[in-house]
């Protein structure tokens with residue numbers, strides 16, 4: 001079987017939902033596919049009130065933002081088709097892609113594609129890092145907040161960025177004992193409000209420490225941590241054994257980029273954005289003129305910026321099918337302005353830097 | 366059903382779901398219909414989902430969203446099933462995959 005659409009959106013997180021909404025609202029026939037059974041992306045597991053530097057959605061729980069986006073797309077159901085449990089598995093020539101659902105394969109021909117596949121979690125190199133009981137922070141959140149199951153009784157958290165801090169708090173809410181939080185740098189990575197919250201609840205925070213190994217033969221029974229010096233090298237004789245039945249890694253994310261490579265988009269490595277990302281301009285267009293990008297797939301950032309970039313990509317993808325439109329231009333101008341404000345604070349510095357590098361390289365190619 | 370299941374949560378409500386029976390290595394267990402197989406096994410205290418083909422090391426799930434393939438198992442005779450995203454159904458036969466597993470016609 002095959003399908004035909006004007007705008008093809010891959011991924012139903014905040015970026016993809018916003019892109020699909022805008023494209024359909026402007027009038028493009030749009031198809032959205034997501035490979036999970038519930039659209040919303042990362043948002044459906046985020047029970048905390050959102051951090052965010054602007055008035056857009058700060059202070060609201062992630063799950064509430066997901067509900068709102070899901071409600072929005074219902075308003076454009078005459079133009080927008082949504083397929084859950086459906087993965088985009090390949091890009092071909094002639095504006096064709098392949099999608100797979102419940103083992104049925106279909107072809108999609110599109111005029112513009114917007115790839116919003118999000119990110120995948122990083123692991124960390126240490127002895128026994130493959131033992132059952134070692135989970136990514138997103139994995140722990142999914143198990144706990146989507147399926148209602150605790151990862152274990154006692155957990156050790158590695159990484160003190162916002163994700164490590166927030167998931168620690170969520171674990172405590174779910175009744176899990178967080179036996180410690182380990183951070184390689186001398187200072188906590190995330191916002192201090194989150195850190196103070198878990199410190200008040202009695203979680204020991206080990207800064208300038210790293211995990212040396214997981215203990216146990218067939219599953220996690222504990223961990224050995226130790227102090228590190230300024231060069232992140234282990235300091236001898238500072239080892240400490242901690243008893244726990246699971247270890248949570250909150251050590252960053254990497255953009256999910258296989259589809260861009262299949263679509264022959266030029267890639268660039270930008271550390272500040274999480275690794276390899278597709279080169280793109282301020283319209284979120286990649287070097288393949290039919291392919292747009294938005295959200296974490298274009299560089300690890302946050303939901304609020306994913307929503308705004310998604311709106312830009314949706315408007316531009318509409319225009320590339322139907323021609324210039326003043327309404328699309330207005331959406332883009334508004335989103336760009338909000339993005340600028342969002343990224344202007346000191347916490348946005350690294351991102352700004354990474355984004356500037358992408359723009360510079362685009363200018364050169 | 367077990368102590369790993371969250372009964373009370375300050376923010377979330379988990380709806381009542383149908384309890385069903387399934388089998389892991391021929392032993393009967395209970396789980397909720399439609400939850401991922403790996404989640405049901407985890408709640409039942411089973412964390413080793415397979416052994417690695419070369420070094421015979423225990424493997425559990427890692428990402429829980431169908432990306433990393435750490436959780437693949439044999440389900441109803443079919444190998445390489447990502448159990449972290451495959452819904453549990455009544456009577457399912459779940460097994461640890463031996464080596465790379467055998468593809469059945």
Ligand SMILES: Cc1cc2nc3c(=O)[nH]c(=O)nc-3n(C[C@H](O)[C@H](O)[C@H](O)COP(=O)(O)OP(=O)(O)OC[C@H]3O[C@@H](n4cnc5c(N)ncnc54)[C@H](O)[C@@H]3O)c2cc1C
Pocket residue numbers: 010011012013014015016033034035036039040041042043046049050051052086087088089116117118119137138141162163166167256294295296297300301302303304305306
């Ligand atoms: C623990 C945690 C806490 C966070 N807290 C905050 C916060 O407080 N404030 C904030 O602003 N941000 C926060 N974030 C970040 C925010 O969640 C992400 O930046 C945002 O979700 C990125 O949106 P996205 O749409 O790009 O990707 P995602 O939300 O990851 O969505 C991508 C979607 O694409 C689907 N997909 C991937 N590949 C395919 C394919 N081939 N075919 C079909 N579908 C596919 C995935 O299943 C997924 O549904 C947090 C993140 C985490 C992990």
